[in-house]
Amino acid sequence: MTKVRFRNLGVKNQDLKSKLLKAVEEVLDHGQWMLGPEVGAFEEYVAGECGRRHAIGVGSGTVALYLALKSLGIGHGDEVITTPLSWVATLNAITLTGATPVFVDIREDFNIDETLIRAAISSKTKALLPVHMMGKMCQMEPIVQLAKEYDLHLVEDAAQAFGAKIEQGAAGSFGTLGCFSMNPMKTLAAVGEAGVIVTDSDELAEDLFKRRYLGALGGNCQAPELNGKIDTLQAAMLLVLKDVLHEKLERSFAIARLYSQELDGLVVCPEVRNREHVFLSYTVLTEHREQLNKYLNQKGVESKIQYPLLMPEQDAYRGQYELNTPVAKRCAAQMLSLPNQDGMSLEEAQFVVEKVKEFFKS
Numbered sequence: 001m002t003k004v005r006f007r008n009l010g011v012k013n014q015d016l017k018s019k020l021l022k023a024v025e026e027v028l029d030h031g032q033w034m035l036g037p038e039v040g041a042f043e044e045y046v047a048g049e050c051g052r053r054h055a056i057g058v059g060s061g062t063v064a065l066y067l068a069l070k071s072l073g074i075g076h077g078d079e080v081i082t083t084p085l086s087w088v089a090t091l092n093a094i095t096l097t098g099a100t101p102v103f104v105d106i107r108e109d110f111n112i113d114e115t116l117i118r119a120a121i122s123s124k125t126k127a128l129l130p131v132h133m134m135g136k137m138c139q140m141e142p143i144v145q146l147a148k149e150y151d152l153h154l155v156e157d158a159a160q161a162f163g164a165k166i167e168q169g170a171a172g173s174f175g176t177l178g179c180f181s182m183n184p185m186k187t188l189a190a191v192g193e194a195g196v197i198v199t200d201s202d203e204l205a206e207d208l209f210k211r212r213y214l215g216a217l218g219g220n221c222q223a224p225e226l227n228g229k230i231d232t233l234q235a236a237m238l239l240v241l242k243d244v245l246h247e248k249l250e251r252s253f254a255i256a257r258l259y260s261q262e263l264d265g266l267v268v269c270p271e272v273r274n275r276e277h278v279f280l281s282y283t284v285l286t287e288h289r290e291q292l293n294k295y296l297n298q299k300g301v302e303s304k305i306q307y308p309l310l311m312p313e314q315d316a317y318r319g320q321y322e323l324n325t326p327v328a329k330r331c332a333a334q335m336l337s338l339p340n341q342d343g344m345s346l347e348e349a350q351f352v353v354e355k356v357k358e359f360f361k362s
């Protein structure tokens with residue numbers, strides 16, 4: 001029997017539930033179901049959180065990334081530098097524009113190794129696309145410097161990192177464009193699909209407001225796109241759910257701190273520093289990944305191998321790209337995510353700790 005679930009979706013808090021129902025009711029009543037007033041309000045909130053001039057609500061994080069690249073004019077013959085370790089949405093967004101991905105190896109914290117980017121830049125490089133994996137932010141300062149030095153666009157895949165902030169700024173505030181997902185597995189989670197793009201550029205924002213709607217806002221198509229608008233109902237519910245985000249991040253942070261205190265040495269634990277990053281997932285490295293995962297699952301702890309394959313190793317891409325990324329390869333073989341969702345108590349986290357310790361004793 002599963003005692004500690006990996007993710008625990010569903011609204012358990014009755015107060016929150018009635019607020020959500022009220023938000024839905026308001027949308028049902030006002031009837032502006034496409035790009036209703038909640039969309040603008042949600043965009044304003046996201047722009048404010050990220051310290052940016054504009055936010056453009058879209059249907060998903062994948063749409064956000066794809067349209068971001070399209071609005072920068074990226075396509076056939078262009079190269080986009082990214083990491084091999086991400087949810088495949090990152091790679092699909094690049095390849096669907098027609099551009100070629102170039103993979104740079106990662107650090108042990110699962111983010112792109114900023115020291116290896118320079119060597120991957122060619123005359124065809126148009127953009128850097130770092131991914132803030134698990135909510136941990138990339139080393140943004142050197143990445144921003146490289147983008148400036150080589151006159152490249154910088155697009156942040158911040159799908160996993162809404163709410164993460166380092167001293168220099170929030171996730172999504174560093175790039176030409178920052179992309180978020182609000183799907184149910186992310187930090188700020190909708191009751192379905194949603195995404196946002198943020199930017200300081202008036203021109204790009206205007207272009208993106210068109211692109212999310214067939215490129216045809218105003219009834220005159222300038223750039224053929226699919227329909228990628230954010231849903232008004234989701235925006236309305238996100239405006240309620242944003243009020244519990246902080247609490248949720250604090251809980252997963254507290255669990256992460258406990259895990260790292262208790263488990264460091266047995267497994268390679270992520271570094272836990274105050275407010276440096278959020279813990280969408282708490283992912284450790286261990287050579288005994290398969291056995292530990294099986295053991296925990298048997299003992300009622302729903303641990304997960306979230307990224308069994310690097311993006312370019314998946315069927316659609318296998319053999320297409322030269323991959324010289326040994327750290328990413330090793331991480332993909334050793335990563336295991338422990339449950340750290342906000343519905344969990346610290347006692348349950350302690351239970352997970354004990355089961356991991358038990359495994360390593362036996």
Ligand SMILES: *Cc1c(COP(=O)(O)O)cnc(C)c1O
Pocket residue numbers: 059060061062063086087089090131157159160180181182183193194195
């Ligand atoms: C979830 C995710 C996406 C895609 O977001 P969707 O809203 O599911 O389309 C993109 N990149 C990363 C890193 C993600 O984790």
